Amino acid sequence: MTTAAVGPASWNPDARTLHRVALAAARPPSPALFDELVREMTASLGASAGLVAVFTDETRERARTMAAVLDGNPLAPFEYALAGTPCEQVVGADFRHVARGLIEQFQGSSLFAAKGMDSYAAYPLCDSHGERLGLLAVMDRAPLADVALAEAVLKIIGSRIAAELERSTTEGVLKAAALAVSSARGATVFAELVRSLAEILHADAAFIARPASGDVRAMDVLAMQLDGNAVDFGRYDAWRGPCARVLSSGFRVYPDRLGEHFPDEPVLRKHGLVAYAGYPLTDLSGRTLGLVSIASRAPLRRPDRIESVMQVFAVRAAAEIGRLQSDETVRRSEESYRTIFEAIEDGVIVHDWDTGALVDLNPKACEMSGFRREDVIGAPLSVFCSRDAPYSEPDALRKLDLARQGHCPPFEWRWRKPDRSIAWEEVRLKAFEIGGVPRILSFSREITERKNAEEALRLRE
Numbered sequence: 001m002t003t004a005a006v007g008p009a010s011w012n013p014d015a016r017t018l019h020r021v022a023l024a025a026a027r028p029p030s031p032a033l034f035d036e037l038v039r040e041m042t043a044s045l046g047a048s049a050g051l052v053a054v055f056t057d058e059t060r061e062r063a064r065t066m067a068a069v070l071d072g073n074p075l076a077p078f079e080y081a082l083a084g085t086p087c088e089q090v091v092g093a094d095f096r097h098v099a100r101g102l103i104e105q106f107q108g109s110s111l112f113a114a115k116g117m118d119s120y121a122a123y124p125l126c127d128s129h130g131e132r133l134g135l136l137a138v139m140d141r142a143p144l145a146d147v148a149l150a151e152a153v154l155k156i157i158g159s160r161i162a163a164e165l166e167r168s169t170t171e172g173v174l175k176a177a178a179l180a181v182s183s184a185r186g187a188t189v190f191a192e193l194v195r196s197l198a199e200i201l202h203a204d205a206a207f208i209a210r211p212a213s214g215d216v217r218a219m220d221v222l223a224m225q226l227d228g229n230a231v232d233f234g235r236y237d238a239w240r241g242p243c244a245r246v247l248s249s250g251f252r253v254y255p256d257r258l259g260e261h262f263p264d265e266p267v268l269r270k271h272g273l274v275a276y277a278g279y280p281l282t283d284l285s286g287r288t289l290g291l292v293s294i295a296s297r298a299p300l301r302r303p304d305r306i307e308s309v310m311q312v313f314a315v316r317a318a319a320e321i322g323r324l325q326s327d328e329t330v331r332r333s334e335e336s337y338r339t340i341f342e343a344i345e346d347g348v349i350v351h352d353w354d355t356g357a358l359v360d361l362n363p364k365a366c367e368m369s370g371f372r373r374e375d376v377i378g379a380p381l382s383v384f385c386s387r388d389a390p391y392s393e394p395d396a397l398r399k400l401d402l403a404r405q406g407h408c409p410p411f412e413w414r415w416r417k418p419d420r421s422i423a424w425e426e427v428r429l430k431a432f433e434i435g436g437v438p439r440i441l442s443f444s445r446e447i448t449e450r451k452n453a454e455e456a457l458r459l460r461e
Contacts, residue, residue: 014149017044021153025160033164034067035074038136041157042069045150047138049117051075052161053087054125054134058202058298060091063134066161070115085110090122090135095151097121099143112139119143123154127166131301136161170305176200177309181316189320190223191230193292197313198225201306203294205273207233208317209243210281210290219243219290222321226271241265246278246291251307253277256299268295275300279310281318289321334435347425349384349442350434356381356400359439368425368446370417386415403429403440412447424451 024040027033034052042050051068056079063082068075082088086105090096098105098120103113121144122137136158144150180196190208198206205226212218212235221233238244241262245252254261254276259268267273277300278293292314300306341348347365349358358379366373369384376383381400385393391414402408408429417423425444432441 014146017149018152018156020044021156025156029164029167034161035069037157037161038067038069039074041136041153042138044153045121045138045140046145047140049112049115049139050137052125052134052136053080054165055132060132063087066134066165070111075111086120087122087135087137090124090137091132093124095121095123095154097144097147097150099147102139116141121147121150121154123151123158125158125162125165127162127169127302129302133162133165133169170308173200173305173309174312177312181313184316190317191225193313193317193320194223194225195230197292197294197310198228201277201294201300201309203296203300204298205271205295206293208281208290208292208321209236209238210321211288222290236267241268242276243278243291243293246280246293247288251277251279251310253300253303253306255301255303258295271295272297274298277303277306277310279307279314281314281321283318283322289318289325292317330435337434347442347444347446349444351381351400351440351442353404353438353440356397356440358383365444368423368444370419384413384415391415399427399429400440403431406431412451413444414451422448424448 021040021044024037027036030036038050038052042048049068049070051065053063053065053068056062056064061082062079064079065075065077068077082091086096086098086102100118102118102120103116117139119140119142120137122135124135125133127133136154138144138150138154177196177200180200181193184192184196194206194208197203205224207221207224209219209221212220215235217237217239218235219238220235224231224233238247242252242254242258242265256275258274258276259265262268268276273295275296275298276293277295278291280291281289283289292310294300294306294310341360341362344362345364347368348362349365350360351357352359358376358381360377361369361371361373363373369376371383380393381396382393385391385396389395396413399408399411410426410428413425413427415423415425424447426447428443430441430443432439
């Protein structure tokens with residue numbers, strides 16, 4: 001008993017052609033993939049020319065070849081207007097075939113017309129969401145031998161090319177997003193982020209906002225881009241529009257007809273915005289910090305890609321808002337510290353941890369010492385010391401050392417003021433940290449009158 005061969009050698013010519021094309025379409029991504037696929041396509045159909053072209057902008061009025069071959073030779077990439085070419089009728093349609101008379105459809109300067117191409121088959125390229133990307137075409141000087149086979153080959157090759165274009169486009173968009181968020185820095189970081197976000201997602205508007213202080217319904221816009229220009233938007237009521245859904249439920253996208261969902265939102269009506277996407281900003285604990293959003297006058301496509309890109313920007317924007325809040329907390333803390341520091345009735349001097357030099361002193365310390373603050377900031381410890389023990393600079397340094405160790409009892413100190421008069425103070429030293437920097441604080445009360453009275457009494461006795 002014999003078994004009939006079932007391998008490619010026993011197939012009919014069409015089956016062998018489709019098998020070869022399928023193997024070519026299964027090749028892994030490489031820089032030469034499009035060239036190899038176009039070459040395989042034209043060779044399998046016995047055509048003289050073939051090309052794959054993608055649209056150069058959102059209007060889809062122009063295309064640029066990703067790969068092209070003519071009479072077995074590769075062509076350098078070129079751009080052309082679709083109007084007045086056979087490709088114009090492929091956009092938005094399905095497989096198209098012109099058996100003969102193609103020359104009459106070409107513009108006079110067309111290379112393919114000059115080479116006598118007279119028959120044509122083409123197939124539009126669309127991504128997995130139906131977005132039109134470009135087209136794939138073959139041409140020959142004679143009618144194509146098998147139109148059904150040409151349609152099958154173009155669809156196999158076209159599906160592979162469309163998938164690769166979609167993958168590389170998504171990868172390119174994410175790379176652009178990563179580069180944009182990593183390069184944004186400085187005081188204009190939020191403005192740079194919204195500008196890059198609007199540019200990458202082709203949005204008419206983009207903004208970053210955070211909850212307003214003291215108003216649970218309002219949001220403060222940190223930066224906004226509208227029609228390519230920075231806009232100072234200020235505060236808005238978040239709960240009248242789509243931002244409320246983002247803040248409560250996470251990423252949201254309204255691809256079209258935004259006004260039907262939010263008819264009372266004045267900003268949408270004013271600027272003619274019909275589509276919106278927003279991503280929440282959260283810290284590591286999940287606490288809401290704000291949101292990043294885009295809006296457009298045209299429907300939004302590829303919500304999955306939009307979400308991926310906005311997630312990249314959201315991470316950076318959340319980190320910046322967190323940093324901004326930390327800075328504000330530090331500033332408020334410093335303001336509170338300064339208010340207390342200046343209002344306290346004791347003389348307070350802040351000393352450098354290592355040297356004892358004067359870092360700061362409050363108004364009461366200036367009043368007691370007779371020094372102006374600007375004259376002694378940075379001055380050595382010796383300005384508050386006498387030359388005689390136990391009130392000399394070495395004695396003061398020993399007191400500071402005890403304070404660093406945490407066990408320096410209150411003590412009396414004598415020194416000479418700028419007017420040469422003798423002053424007495426009761427001093428307490430304490431190790432302290434200010435803004436993360438270790439300091440030694442000196443709290444003093446003047447006891448000169450009491451010490452003079454004690455001395456007078458001693459002399460009388």
